[in-house]
Amino acid sequence: MKRIKNYPAGRWKGTVHSIISEIKKSLYLPVFILSCLGVALVCCFSEGFTSGSMRTYTIMELLLFLPKDAMLTDISLNRYEIWMRGIGTWTQLFLPFLLSVGYLYTISNERQSGFSRVLLVRENNLKYSISKLAAAVLGGGIIMTVGYVFFGMLVYIRFPSICEYSADSMKLYMEMNPDFQETAFFFWRCARIFLYGVCSNIFAYLVSVFFRDKYILLCLPLMLKYIWGQAVMKAGMDAMNKGNETALKLCSALRIENILNTGQSAYQGLTLLLVFMLYLAGVVLTLCLTEKRGEEFGFE
DSSP states (O other), X not given: OHHHHHHHHHXXXXXXXXXXXXXXXXXXXXXXXXXXXXXXXXHHTSEEEEOTTOOEEEHHHHHHHOOHHHHTTOGGGSHHHHHHTTOOHXXXXXXXXXXXXXXXXXXXXXXXXXXXXXXXXXXXXXXXXXXXXXXXXXXXXXXXXXXXXXXXXXXXXXXXXXXGSOHHHHXXXXXXXXXXXXXHHHHHHHHXXXXXXXXXXXXXXXXXXXBOOHHHHHHHHHXXXXXXXXXXXXXXXXXXXXXXXXXXXXXXXXXXXXXXXXXXXXXXXXHHHHHHHHHHHHHHHHHHHHHHHGGGOSBO
């Protein structure tokens, strides 16, 4: 009787151990550090400022060439605003690779070397699928957050705080942002960034369900993310031209970058629900493929 009662606890402990093991493999330290530095770097190539002559400067240009006294002439160049602008076009383009390189490389090696057979013998299909899901979800969120914090450290050192501007500029800024508070802003931004990393890694996770060749695994998520973004943008423009508010709201919910925006909790809830359903579909497909085809599943 005692053994029967302890069995579920032992099974749960084994699942947690498998999840931790998979996360450690996906966040292998050298690859993890390079991925985080890559996230910080691509954030620096986002648009940071547009001048009156409509010339756009990247954050990297501002970091390297704009003197401190010039920054103090425009309060939109404060460190908090610049930090928020880090998710630009280049960042969105390269994130599917940077967030998942460790996870996808591990998946490819395990399947091509046959080590996935050992894992499936040692663990049941459900435990295997859940541990891979956790590695993709948490790995994407952790790398995104740490990389973005690295980027924030550069911005914090180089750009001025709001309190360094003139009293009139500060007053106008606080009127436009009445709820601004530095500590709360930092933690809420990091929470959104973590969720954004989780959502951005969905493309890599779905690709990992079907393929095992490392080159396909590393390249295909970038293409899928680009196609998804372009399709949603085109659908949104069509809905706007037709005045279809329902379709426009749906397109807003389909944009993963919607997670980063404040004041759109309803759309963000739909975005998270969609991503959750896609992750769940990936788990179901993994279970079906491992049940039907064993350790050899995954196209070359």
